Amino acid sequence: MNRPHHPHRPHRPGRRLVALAAAAVAAVAVTLVAPNGADADPLGAGSYTTARPAGAAGPSGCADLATNPRRYVTANAPAGAVPTNDWWSALLFKRTDCAYSPPLHAHPMSFQPAAGGLGVGYTTTATVSGTPTTVGEYHYPYSTEFTLGVTGLNSPDAKVDGWTDWTVSPYWSDGARTLRATVGHGLPFVYAQVTGGNAQLAFGATPTVWTNSGARIGFTVRGHDYVAYAPSGATWTVAGNTVTSTLAGRGYFSVALLPTTTTTPAGDRTALADSYGRYAHAHVTGTRVDWRFDQATSTVHATYTLTTTAREGSERNTVTALYPHQWKNLSGGAPIPQTYVSPRGPLRTLVGVGSFGTAIRYHGVLPELPAVATSGGADLATLGGYLDQAATGDPLAGFGNDTYWTGKALGRAARLAEIADQLGRTAQRDLLLNAIRTRLTDWFTASSGETGRLFHYDRAWGTLVGYPASYGSDQELNDHHFHYGYYIAAAATLAKFDPGWAAADRYGGMVNLLIRDANGVDRSDAMFPFLRDFDIYAGHDWASGHGSFGAGNNQESSSEGMNFASGLIQWGLATGNTTVRDAGLFIYTTQAQAIQEYWFDSANQNFPASFGHNTVGMVWGDGGAYATWFSGEPEMIQGINMLPITGGSLYLGYRPAYVTTNWNELVTNNGGPPTVWQDILWSFQAMASPDAALASFRANPGYSPEEGESRAHTFHWLRNLAALGQVDTTVTANTPLYAVFTRGGARTYVASNITRNPITVTFSDGRTLTVPAGRTATTGAHTWSGGNAGGGTPNPTPTPTPTPTPTDPPTTSNRLFVRSAGALAGTPGTGAGTVTLPAANGNHDGTPTNPVTHRVCGLTGTYQGGGATSFALYVDAGTAVGAGVQARISYDFTGSGSYGRTETYAYFATDPVPGTEVYTQAAGVRTVSGGFAALNRGCVRLEVWNAIGSAPTTLRIDATAAQGAQSSVTIPFALSG
Known part of the structure; x- marks a missing residue:
């Protein structure tokens, strides 16, 4: 496909690489030499190193950024680890533009720093390439409508003067003049402070001014209405292609984008200018999210707070626009009728607020689907045969040595261990758990030396990099949540059976260190930034560490981001860490909504009508693409947002009708049913049509499994969904590990208990289910072992790594x-x-x-x-x-x-x-x-x-x-x- 930017990684997945290649490849082409024990920082029984392995690469970029990540940060910016993987990261983590940055897509506006100040643009018409049956993209490409700055400003670069949860403040100085602006997700205002000259708005042609009265001037560019607000007593002067103001000597102003066009009645436009004007000098100076989980109602509540500073007057509230995943789950407040256009769909606006809240129902995750249909008979024998093939020898053999492919191997083994445990195959379960324990312990011991597997903490960047690294996880800080999510999820499985290994004074501290790096939830953590990979306001992760592309940052495999979130939920539960559990719940529920809106557009409201696709493989800051970094095959474009299939994948089945729509597009675009990654795609299809998916499996037993899958797990998933039916989102439960399914009008209730005492789970329709300690239970009196964390089966005895x-x-x-x-x-x-x-x-x-x-x-x-x-x-x-x-x-x-x-x-x-x-x-x-x-x-x-x-x-x-x-x-x- 014709991409306007270079990929930041072939994205992991090898996925897909996979896809392309079935191979497991480490991106480091040199032999790594692990530091000796003296360089290893202990953490419980594990350790990490602060000395990068010889021959390994670290974060890199313009100038001396490799060793000085604050090279483009001012002294006013917050102390501690610099954030990466954000919508604005190219401004700080400079790699392609060493002075300013590529466009920054905040929504509704986009911005591009330049020598004279901040370029501002609002694109409302999508550019679409490809056809509805081929690789294609849609973008709302940035175009400068005016540049906000200071008369005479000629800054050699743009630095970062500050950031909050979803805002950033770029800063310009040429020695005589300065400009500080604040922009952010959902903000229809640009807030500016200037010194050394007059405020200036520079245009490519004489602007169309529709009002100029005192401190306010309204103008239109490309059919988009803006209003600039100067301090009381100031005026605006129009001269040719520029608009200037002395700001009455007070050095601050703001510019608002109105949710109107030139076809809107003038009275409405003026009314909006008046309404917005009330908040024009309440500059947003802080943003923050807080969340809580109401277990009784299975609801995650999030509060998004905007802090303002009154440059004049006493107004403290502001105006903010909400993404679809937010306004569709708004817990209070009434948006105005007018909307903004965005690559994510229509933005709806709250006027005169200091905060808003969302309430999203949580529908549960499971360690694994219960074996309701594979606990006896011929299908049990079939599943047992597949387990015999997969759970022998070294189940991690044949995978690459880097962090991503190690993760894939760990994820595969963990799924098999859960199934073996359900079926009472303790020897196979223990073999799998021993392999997971041995490999994780190796990675979590920096002085191991022989394998070269270790984690390095980069003090300058405040990041943890696993070596051997892959797909830019070292030099570009890409994909940490993808890679480490597999480790965390596998550790959560192991923790249920071997809680001693997972204790904080053993290896649990190293698991927590991975969490702190990829998406740390402690704002006071001096080692790592807060929620590195998760975009709090956009509702989903970003994969690129620097995001230095014309189309903004990007993310391909939303499902691997959900694997990370599901891993947090289960690790938090297994180790009693409620903070981690609740962070996982916030990310999981929020991102599940974002995926339905921005990757799937399952309500058919957000993609441009001319795009023609019902899904995208990648989300970009300014659009989306029916494509991947590594393949143009429809199976992989669509499948990349489904894998890995786990008990945390049930969100994919929240809307069965859309599952069918997605599947039908795949078959159409592929010219028939899938011929690669069939297991992943059948597992997705089974969320809506489990009988058809199971029939495809039975008819094609010789298919090639996707690298992180196994026939045992796929058969277990398909056969049991065929018995359980579809995910039922109308019923919730008062425990995090649960699911409800409906088939033929009959419900099956499932809950897992990893505590040391029996629990009674109450479902929202009044049904109750008693679950013994350390067990998974379903209605119908079926129970399965669920680990030793709750006093269930004994810890497996460690054994040597098998051949x-x-x-x-x-x-x-x-x-x-x-x-x-x-x-x-x-x-x-x-x-x-x-x-x-x-x-x-x-x-x-x-x-x-x-x-x-x-x-x-x-x-x-x-x-x-x-x-x-x-x-x-x-x-x-x-x-x-x-x-x-x-x-x-x-x-x-x-x-x-x-x-x-x-x-x-x-x-x-x-x-x-x-x-x-x-x-x-x-x-x-x-x-x-x-x-x-x-x-x-x-x-x-x-x-x-x-x-x-x-x-x-x-x-x-x-x-x-x-x-x-x-x-x-x-x-x-x-x-x-």
Whole structure:
């Protein structure tokens, strides 16, 4: 797709990478050396290091930002860790514009700092690309309507003078003149303070002035009405393309955007100018959110407070516009009839308020779906067989060593452990829990040395980075909530069975440290910022640490953000930390609403009508995209906002009719049912049509599981939803771990109890359910074990890490064909296709950047002495000039996740003539590390990327023998079955 900006990461998921590549890849291309014990800061039984591992990268940006994150912050700004991952982060975390910043999309207005001050714009017409059945985007691109500043201002940069929960105050100075502005989410005002000159509004052409009386001037640009308010006694002067005021020597003013157009009756426009004018000099100087959970009514209440300073007069209230997820859940107050246009849909405005509140019903999460339909009979045997395949050997084998892929592995194992426990398969449960415990303990011990897995606290930036890092989690501080959410959720599962491990004086402190980094909830925490990744007002996370794109910040996988929130709820419950639990509830309920509005638009009210899609893969500050960072396949564009499927995923089923709408779009755009990520998509479909989803699974048992999934978990999910039915949001309960389902008019009530005493859960329709300590129960007298935190089953006895077992089918052919879904296989494909290699947009010679990755595991064989790797990759750059495709082939000889030999080949310069060209090992080896060894259930990985060039290229995959031009890798091994 044609993106106007460069991706901040191929986003994790490998997801998808996944998707592209099934491979597990760490973004760090060097061998990391863990610090010794003397450099490790202890935290309970665990530790982290304040000395970055040798060869590892840290946050980086313009000038000396790497070591001085306050390089673009004034002395007036709050002390402590600087915030990142916000809508305005590009102003502080400068990477692409080292003086000012790309546009900052606050809504309803957007802003762009420049030498002369603050550019202001309000775009009400969307720009749409693509078609309703292809990759496409919609944006409300920034365009300067006027620049707010000081006469003569020529500042060399814009700094940050302060911030609050959803506002920021940029600051300009050229030595003689200064400008300080405050802007924020939902604020229809820009508040300004100036010194050294007159206030100035500069336009590209003579503005249309519709009122100019005393301290107030009203003007229209591009059909948008604004009013500038100077102090009492001041006036405004219009001269050509500028409007100026002396401000009567008092140095402050404000400019408001009215929710009107030139077609609005003049009387209404004047009335709004009068109404807003009452609050024009009550400058917003602080914003803050507070929340509480009312367990009796299962409702999360949030209060959004705006603090003002009266520059003149005594008015303390203000005007604020609300996003759809806020005004649809407003607990008091009446918005005015007029609305603002925004990329998130219509904003509704409260006039004359100091705060407002929302009340959102919480419909529960579960550790896992109960086994109501897989506790006996043939389906129990089927599920048991799938568990036997997945819960043997080392369940974490075959995954990458970086934070993201480790997280995926932990998440998969935790789901399997919950199922094994329900079925009374304690040996398998304990094997899985032992694997989780061993891997988490390794990561949480900074002096472990051998594996290189550790967490580093960067004192300058106030952030915790796991190494090996991936997808920009180190240099750009991307995706911490995605990566760490898997750790927290897995730790919550382990804590139920082994509360001693999770104690604060053991390893619980390290879990809490991850929480504090990604979304810390203690405002007084000197180590980390408050709610780093969660945008309090927008209601959802942002993935990029710096957000330095023309379209603003972005987030792809909203569902991985929800995995983090669900993990907080369950970790808080398992460890008795109500503060963490309630923070998880606030994020979970708020973001569940935001996802329905901004990723799904399930009420069909927010996306531009011309966009044509019913969902987006990514939300941008100025719009959305039916796309991902890593794939153009509809299954992945839509599936990326569904995975991982867990007991915290039930929010996806709140609106079953929309689930069907989403599924139908997938089938249409894909030209049929999904052929990759079927398990994720069937699990989503099952929220509305569980029988159909289960039938698809039974008809396609040989499908390839998504990297973080297993057949056991998918079958458990589908079969039990087929018995339970759809999520019933009309009934709530007075406990956090619950769910209600409806099938055929009959309800099933589910609750989980991880306390040490029995509880009686009361549902809002009067039904009660007694749940024994440490158990999950449903109506119908079914109970399942739920861990030892409540006195249930005993702690599993730690065992040595078992020998890895392959998760992919092995092959005896040493010629490995490049197949779809990130696979290498010993058999050809069934029909040629292509996968897109993203444009390099820079020089990445030797360093895999946004690679397409393919992998096979479970290989056993002997090295053929003197043999060498060979390959034939059929690539095409179309008519693009200057592209260079590069490949790296790696060998993990034991399936441990550690690659003992890596071969990087010189890049292949493609020609600008449409048609495939063959890239082979004849291009020459660029670098090689490690020697050959025997393969013992080992893995081979192929990474392909564009080393140079500004255009994407394609790699041919899945070709049949008859079609020829089969992309393949031949390894120098004699393989056995």
